[in-house]
Amino acid sequence: MCNEKFHVENDPPGEQLTVNHCAVAGTIATGNGHSQLQEFSASLNLPIMTTKTYKACHVKLQMHWEKVSVESMNQAAAKERELALSENRVDKNGIPIIxxxxxxxxxxxxxxxxxxxxxxxxxxxxxxxxxxxxxxxxxxxxxxxxxxxxxxxxxxxxxxxxxxxxxxxxxxxxxxxxxxxxxxxxxx
Known part of the structure; x- marks a missing residue:
């Protein structure tokens, strides 16, 4: 209606997540799996993701989430350590007690x-x-x-x-x- 053309890229370069990865992430977040994603895609008249593609996206997301989780837990541990040190809560060997x-x-x-x-x-x-x-x-x-x-x-x-x-x-x-x-x- 507006006579404009838009280019939508579903596989952007770099570390961004693709549309497929986002679809798998949403499926996981709602407690579903590949078959539910297939049904949902079919109801929207979208191409259905193959099992192989789903698994590849799932593995990539799992690795990414694990990396982010470890980084987050390490940052939290560093905060707890610093708080213990600032309160001088250490054992006889100087190890912070949290x-x-x-x-x-x-x-x-x-x-x-x-x-x-x-x-x-x-x-x-x-x-x-x-x-x-x-x-x-x-x-x-x-x-x-x-x-x-x-x-x-x-x-x-x-x-x-x-x-x-x-x-x-x-x-x-x-x-x-x-x-x-x-x-x-x-x-x-």
Whole structure:
């Protein structure tokens, strides 16, 4: 109507995210996956993203989010360290003492019975800043490994996320003691 022509580029140069990456990020943020993105694209009469493209975008986003998360956690830890030093809260070796809040959770949890979650998560938050110092996930299950085991075969080469064995109820303790590497003093 305005007789103007606009050029829209869906793959800009540099580190910017493409339209495909943004679509995958939005899909993940809403708790959906590739099949839901396909349905949504079809309803808008947009070309449907292939599984291969979706996975490639997902991997790139995962690496980017992990990098940003680590940078953010390192900055938060530096703030907590500086606050402890400014208050002269150090041990006999000059190591800053910081207060943290640690909590963990696991899925498929019921009360008084059936603590059989296959994965759990934990976070360590600096008490002074309220910022995340550590975030971790423990998994007792890998679909690729389980399928190979059922077929009595060696699993194909894959990125295995199984990093925990033991009772689900111990996931909290494993995070706090193993990750920090120091004994925690709990105040209740």
């Amino acid at each position: 207060d943290v809040v640690v909590d963990g959770c696991w899925s498929k949890r019921t009360y008084k019975k059936n603590y059989s979650a296959l994965s759990g998560a934990a976070a360590i938050i600096g008490r002074k800043t309220g910022e995340v110092l550590f975030l971790g996930v423990k998994n007792k299950y890998c679909a690729i490994c389980a399928q190979a085991e059922n077929r009595k075969q060696e699993p194909k080469t894959h990125e295995c996320y199984k990093n925990y064995s033991g009772p689900s109820t111990a996931m909290d303790q494993k995070f706090s003691s193993k990750v920090l590497g120091v004994p925690l003093t709990c105040i209740t």
